[in-house]
Amino acid sequence: MASDRRLKVTIQLKSPLIVTARQVGFVGESETYIPGRVLRGAVARIAAQEGKDLNRLFDRPDAPRFGHAYAGRKPPVGILPLTARTCKRWSGFRRDAQDDDRHGVWDTLVSQVSGDDGTEARCPRCGQGTTPWGGRPYVAIRLGGQWRYVSPTPITQRIGRTAVARERGAVADRLLYTLEVLSQVMDRDELEDSGEPLKATAKFHALVWVDGADPWPWDRWLESVHHLGGDRSRGLGWVTVEVEAEDYTGQNVANAAAALSAGTPSPPGERAPDAMSLLDRILAFNQVLYAFLSEGDERRRYWYFTLDLQSDAVLGDVRGARYQVEPADLGLPPSVERVWSLAGYTQTWGWSDAWGLPKPLLPALAAGSTFLFRVPLGDKELAREVLERSALLEREGLGQKREEGLGWVQVCTPFHLETEVRE
Ligand SMILES: [Zn+2]
Numbered sequence: 001m002a003s004d005r006r007l008k009v010t011i012q013l014k015s016p017l018i019v020t021a022r023q024v025g026f027v028g029e030s031e032t033y034i035p036g037r038v039l040r041g042a043v044a045r046i047a048a049q050e051g052k053d054l055n056r057l058f059d060r061p062d063a064p065r066f067g068h069a070y071a072g073r074k075p076p077v078g079i080l081p082l083t084a085r086t087c088k089r090w091s092g093f094r095r096d097a098q099d100d101d102r103h104g105v106w107d108t109l110v111s112q113v114s115g116d117d118g119t120e121a122r123c124p125r126c127g128q129g130t131t132p133w134g135g136r137p138y139v140a141i142r143l144g145g146q147w148r149y150v151s152p153t154p155i156t157q158r159i160g161r162t163a164v165a166r167e168r169g170a171v172a173d174r175l176l177y178t179l180e181v182l183s184q185v186m187d188r189d190e191l192e193d194s195g196e197p198l199k200a201t202a203k204f205h206a207l208v209w210v211d212g213a214d215p216w217p218w219d220r221w222l223e224s225v226h227h228l229g230g231d232r233s234r235g236l237g238w239v240t241v242e243v244e245a246e247d248y249t250g251q252n253v254a255n256a257a258a259a260l261s262a263g264t265p266s267p268p269g270e271r272a273p274d275a276m277s278l279l280d281r282i283l284a285f286n287q288v289l290y291a292f293l294s295e296g297d298e299r300r301r302y303w304y305f306t307l308d309l310q311s312d313a314v315l316g317d318v319r320g321a322r323y324q325v326e327p328a329d330l331g332l333p334p335s336v337e338r339v340w341s342l343a344g345y346t347q348t349w350g351w352s353d354a355w356g357l358p359k360p361l362l363p364a365l366a367a368g369s370t371f372l373f374r375v376p377l378g379d380k381e382l383a384r385e386v387l388e389r390s391a392l393l394e395r396e397g398l399g400q401k402r403e404e405g406l407g408w409v410q411v412c413t414p415f416h417l418e419t420e421v422r423e
Contacts, residue, residue: 002062003209003395004248009039009222011069011204014238016157016181018229030156030180033137034204034228036066036311036405042225043218052216058403062211064218065397068311068405069206070137071186072152076205077274078413079310080151081370082134082342083109087123091131093138093149095191097423104421105133105149109306111419113340113372114292114299124421134368135344138415140273141190147273148422149415150189154182154202181236209395212247219243251279251391257383260286260303260375273414278391281412288417302374303383304339305390306416310408312348312364314400321363325371325398331389333382336375343369348406364406370413 011034019038021031043066044054057063070076086092087103094104103125123130136151158178186202210218222243229237256279259265265286267276276284282305293300307325315329316322322329323343327336344366375386390411399407 002211003065005210005212006246006248007208007210007219007222008075008244008246009069009206009208010242010244011039011206011228012240012242013182013184013202013204014240015235016159016183017237017239018179018181020179020230026177027158028177028179030182032154032156032182033071034069034182034206036068036206036403037401038228039069039206039208039222039225040064040066040404042228043221046221046224047216057216062214063403064208064210064214065403065408066405067207067209067408069204070152071154071202071204072137072139072150073141073188073200073203074139074205075207075274076137076139077149078138078308078410078415079367080105080134080136080138080415081107081109081306081308081413082132082344082366082368083107083112083370084133084368084415084418085130086133087126088129088131090123090126091133093151093189094422095148095150095189096144099191104423105418106421107415107418109340109342109370109372109416110289110292112342114289134370135366136368142272143190146422149273149418152186152189154186154204155199156180157183219245248395250388251277253279253384253387253391256283257380257387259283260387261377261380261383263290263300263303263377265290265303276414278394278411279387281414282387282390284414285412285416288419292419299374301377303377304372304374305386306412307371307373307393308410308413308416309365309367309369310410311367311405312346313369313398313407313409314348314362314364315398315407323363323365325365327373330393330398332373333385335379335382336373336386338371339374340372341370343371362400370416 019031020028022029084105084107086105090103092102094102103123138149138151140147158180161177184202185199188198188200190198192198222241225241227237228239265283267280267284286303346364346366347361348364393409397407
């Protein structure tokens with residue numbers, strides 16, 4: 001079976017790293033994460049050095065899928081959905097109960113879907129307007145006896161470059177340019193005891209899904225990566241990579257299917273947000289959603305799940321781009337309906353990874369886009385089929401370029417449970 005071995009990859013920066021997102025005038029702006037295509041390209045170079053046929057390794061349906069790598073002391077729980085909001089004036093996660101600079105982040109999907117949308121328009125703390133806060137990775141940390149969330153970010157720095165006009169050996173004005181690089185230090189989005197922002201060595205976390213039947217040493221190749229991105233000759237992009245492998249074992253969906261189809265979801269006790277299984281997440285989501293619906297509400301005749309984009313997704317084919325995620329395209333049974341969505345639109349660079357040629361911009365659905373589906377109660381077999389399909393979608397993703405990190409999804413990202421700000 002394809003994609004049944006999950007490699008947890010940690011990349012530590014030993015020098016600044018160039019991952020150019022776009023060129024704006026004479027400035028090359030950096031991405032805030034390491035795209036899956038960059039890690040994939042580095043592994044491909046190592047495989048090529050060992051004489052492997054790259055097409056055979058990378059150009060096949062069961063090829064490994066390299067996810068984007070995000071900054072943090074530990075891997076993110078997920079990407080904040082576009083339904084996450086924060087105070088317009090004092091934005092961001094509260095770092096402790098005394099934080100006066102930030103009024104917190106909460107999710108509005110459940111309140112919007114249940115029709116009780118009074119909570120989202122105003123900040124619960126100061127009463128001012130709010131602004132969307134989705135699309136960022138979020139990490140769960142234990143602080144003061146409870147779980148809190150942070151959004152660690154890499155720190156970028158700018159370096160000047162001059163291109164020398166060859167014929168005269170002189171620096172030509174027109175060839176001065178600036179590059180943004182990711183620094184070896186990141187902002188943990190936490191405070192020191194003194195109240196100063198905590199910094200740490202920049203670490204990035206990614207997942208790589210591989211086929212357990214592959215004869216190739218993906219773990220060793222990943223750990224042999226010591227360089228990422230461009231400008232190696234100038235000492236940029238040196239890294240160390242650690243890999244922890246785990247085999248995917250299917251979950252026993254029978255109990256969850258029975259509880260969901262009976263309309264009595266109850267998750268098995270409180271778990272750390274990043275330790276919740278797919279089934280824990282779906283059960284907890286339904287429990288919270290039901291709590292917003294009155295007993296006789298006919299929306300209680302269904303159970304629900306969301307599909308949350310963890311990276312930009314390029315859907316559609318040569319006939320044109322698509323911007324909706326339809327149940328049939330996801331391989332879900334016909335009785336599953338999409339009932340609500342909040343999608344963002346973007347464009348993604350079509351870089352062709354290891355082989356280096358730029359491709360045209362592709363229209364894409366943005367990371368953080370969220371789609372809500374419902375399934376009628378009373379059919380355990382249907383529930384089982386939907387749960388199994390959901391697990392497959394998390395492993396295999398959607399649309400084009402999944403092998404380079406696009407189209408990754410999470411079902412019921414735990415942030416949808418955060419209907420109020422954590423103090
Ligand atoms: Zn506020």
